[in-house]
Amino acid sequence: MTKNRDTELIGKILDLKKKRNAVILAHNYQLGEVQDIADFIGDSLGLSQNAAKTDAAVIVFCGVRFMAETASILCPDKIVLLPDINAGCPMANMITAEKLREKKKEVPAATVVCYVNSTAEVKAESDICCTSANAVKVVESLDAQEILFVPDQYLGHYISTKTGKKMLLWPGFCPTHVRIQPEHIVRLREEYPQAKVVVHPECRPEVIALADEVLSTGGMCRYARRSEVKEMIVGTEMGIIHRLKKENPDKRFIPVSEQAICPNMKLITLEKVLWSLEEMTPEVKVPEDIRLKAKSVVDKMLMIGRG
Ligand code: 13P
Ligand code: SF4
Numbered sequence: 001m002t003k004n005r006d007t008e009l010i011g012k013i014l015d016l017k018k019k020r021n022a023v024i025l026a027h028n029y030q031l032g033e034v035q036d037i038a039d040f041i042g043d044s045l046g047l048s049q050n051a052a053k054t055d056a057a058v059i060v061f062c063g064v065r066f067m068a069e070t071a072s073i074l075c076p077d078k079i080v081l082l083p084d085i086n087a088g089c090p091m092a093n094m095i096t097a098e099k100l101r102e103k104k105k106e107v108p109a110a111t112v113v114c115y116v117n118s119t120a121e122v123k124a125e126s127d128i129c130c131t132s133a134n135a136v137k138v139v140e141s142l143d144a145q146e147i148l149f150v151p152d153q154y155l156g157h158y159i160s161t162k163t164g165k166k167m168l169l170w171p172g173f174c175p176t177h178v179r180i181q182p183e184h185i186v187r188l189r190e191e192y193p194q195a196k197v198v199v200h201p202e203c204r205p206e207v208i209a210l211a212d213e214v215l216s217t218g219g220m221c222r223y224a225r226r227s228e229v230k231e232m233i234v235g236t237e238m239g240i241i242h243r244l245k246k247e248n249p250d251k252r253f254i255p256v257s258e259q260a261i262c263p264n265m266k267l268i269t270l271e272k273v274l275w276s277l278e279e280m281t282p283e284v285k286v287p288e289d290i291r292l293k294a295k296s297v298v299d300k301m302l303m304i305g306r307g
Pocket of ligand 1: 132133200
């Protein structure tokens with residue numbers, strides 16, 4: 001019954017997608033059935049790169065708001081749809097442009113690096129942006145004595161350990177990744193001694209210290225394809241397991257914690273994708289003055305590429 005319903009929904013989505021000249025982009029944390037209808041699935045960097053080069057007139061962004069905003073920043077002439085406008089990123093909302101302006105007054109000499117998980121207004125107040133896939137490379141490229149990193153303290157801390165740079169860290173964090181605890185990894189390592197432990201840099205430092213690799217979600221998908229990886233303990237949001245298993249059916253993927261679920265990522269469903277294509281709403285559009293400032297910050301990052 002559910003299968004028939006999904007088949008019907010998918011048929012309608014694909015017809016409308018063609019009619020509207022739309023492309024569907026999905027983040028690696030999306031529900032499996034949403035990933036399965038996407039034209040491209042990836043991490044934040046891959047999705048921005050894809051948005052920047054698409055010829056489609058409409059981008060249906062299956063992810064969270066800052067991702068759709070980044071697509072709108074890069075493609076002002078395209079319609080960017082976010083099938084559920086409530087899909088936000090709590091970490092991105094842990095800083096506002098106003099609070100950042102105040103902080104900049106305290107440290108006027110600091111170069112501001114913002115994680116892509118931030119609003120367009122915060123990007124517009126920053127000097128350069130980064131994703132988890134290129135954060136170390138972006139910071140290494142800077143000739144700065146002092147760096148203010150916003151909003152993720154844990155990603156910022158990880159970058160400072162890799163680059164040796166002095167960094168002031170905004171106290172933001174991802175409520176999903178903080179659920180991953182060192183004890184989870186210690187227990188799973190005992191149970192699966194052959195497995196590689198791969199975690200996202202949004203995890204706490206105590207978790208990162210126990211990992212074999214610290215990678216973006218796209219980096220995890222590439223790492224899983226390596227021949228020496230047969231079993232992988234996965235320290236990030238659960239949604240990625242769908243893609244890892246689909247692309248590597250003979251390998252074993254063990255989530256570090258089944259509590260690592262981002263409720264915002266799960267707001268996008270097949271029904272909502274269909275409705276957004278039918279109604280051409282909700283649209284995400286960044287005001288032009290903010291967009292122009294934010295674009296130069298995102299462009300600088302895209303020039304650097306993947307780390
Ligand atoms: P990635 O860019 O690694 O996919 O991370 C995005 C994100 O929101 C992680 O929580
Ligand atoms: Fe934001 Fe965390 Fe969800 Fe990623 S997993 S979108 S950082 S709340």
